[in-house]
Amino acid sequence: MASSEQHNHAHVIAQALPYMQRYDGRTVVVKYGGHAMGDADLGRAFARDITLMRQSGVHPVVVHGGGPQIGKMLTRLGIVSEFKEGLRVTDKATVEIVEMVLAGSINKEIVQAINAEGGRAVGLCGKDGNMVTAEKLRRTIVDPDSNIESVLDLGFVGEPADVNPTVLKLVLKEDLIPVIAPVAPGPDGETYNINADTFAGAIAGSLNAKRLLFLTDVPGVLDKEGNLIKQLTVAKARELIANGTISGGMIPKVETCIEALDQGVEGVVILDGKVAHAVLLELFTDHGVGTLIRP
Numbered sequence: 001m002a003s004s005e006q007h008n009h010a011h012v013i014a015q016a017l018p019y020m021q022r023y024d025g026r027t028v029v030v031k032y033g034g035h036a037m038g039d040a041d042l043g044r045a046f047a048r049d050i051t052l053m054r055q056s057g058v059h060p061v062v063v064h065g066g067g068p069q070i071g072k073m074l075t076r077l078g079i080v081s082e083f084k085e086g087l088r089v090t091d092k093a094t095v096e097i098v099e100m101v102l103a104g105s106i107n108k109e110i111v112q113a114i115n116a117e118g119g120r121a122v123g124l125c126g127k128d129g130n131m132v133t134a135e136k137l138r139r140t141i142v143d144p145d146s147n148i149e150s151v152l153d154l155g156f157v158g159e160p161a162d163v164n165p166t167v168l169k170l171v172l173k174e175d176l177i178p179v180i181a182p183v184a185p186g187p188d189g190e191t192y193n194i195n196a197d198t199f200a201g202a203i204a205g206s207l208n209a210k211r212l213l214f215l216t217d218v219p220g221v222l223d224k225e226g227n228l229i230k231q232l233t234v235a236k237a238r239e240l241i242a243n244g245t246i247s248g249g250m251i252p253k254v255e256t257c258i259e260a261l262d263q264g265v266e267g268v269v270i271l272d273g274k275v276a277h278a279v280l281l282e283l284f285t286d287h288g289v290g291t292l293i294r295p
């Protein structure tokens, strides 16, 4: 006779059916942040989740970051790096390392991990098939003390100006799993470093994705006391950015969530990538984890 533990297993699998039906044939973009990487067991669990998604009829698209890993390589090479408004100031030497780490080692590591679980992943970056064309990021900032406006110059930091999903659609049609690094060419042949959250949002919008998940190293958006905010409206998210509760790397994440909702992505969630099988918990169970951002 089956044990109660076996019954529980069966129950969990059965519970997943309506969710699998909901996402059947739909695209789910998963942004895998650099802070969620690093632990071998968690990396395998992530690769297994992505493979299981594909096996159950979902079309996962992985967009990855690698901020801490870029930082480590820059330190090894003696290149000093700083962040402004959550974005890395990127000169010519830095962008070379960014491309090497993101489109090189990290991208291939994720592809290999998914393939080791029996998935069929293909590594790409914005350059492949002219998927993403970047333009230099232009952002005006206002000094809170003097109220003086200035333009933030971050060097080779770009934002997606145009997304052509043709190559992605081909890859998805062949039941392959695209794994994309956020590096893209500019109009004059230069290479731009794009924040991975922003990049993931642009990809999700162009594919009309059903869901966009951000895997990071915190349980979601936290309030001033450090408690998880389970649901956040766009208006409240803007307020939390303005009053400084949301800062650093969480700013581009939340801004991207807002834009993705605008572009028709149905659900956007920020969740803890340090929890094993976070993606499965979020997609296929009643236990939605993390912060859901809604219009």
Ligand SMILES: Nc1ncnc2c1ncn2[C@@H]1O[C@H](COP(=O)(O)OP(=O)(O)O)[C@@H](O)[C@H]1O
Pocket (backbone or CB within 6 Å): 032, 033, 034, 035, 036, 065, 066, 067, 215, 216, 217, 218, 220, 221, 222, 223, 245, 246, 247, 248, 249, 250, 251
């Ligand atoms: N209100 C907030 N709630 C949660 N995290 C926040 C908040 N404000 C700032 N953060 C910071 O944002 C970080 C996540 O962004 P980031 O470091 O860019 O991660 P990733 O590599 O996953 O993109 C958290 O580790 C935390 O330090």
Ligand SMILES: CC(=O)N[C@@H](CCC(=O)OP(=O)(O)O)C(=O)O
Pocket (backbone or CB within 6 Å): 032, 033, 034, 035, 064, 065, 066, 067, 068, 070, 086, 087, 088, 098, 157, 158, 182, 193, 194, 195, 196, 197, 249
């Ligand atoms: C412009 C900019 O800041 N680019 C990021 C790209 C990687 C990234 O976004 O990685 P995470 O998702 O791990 O933060 C960087 O250079 O770190």
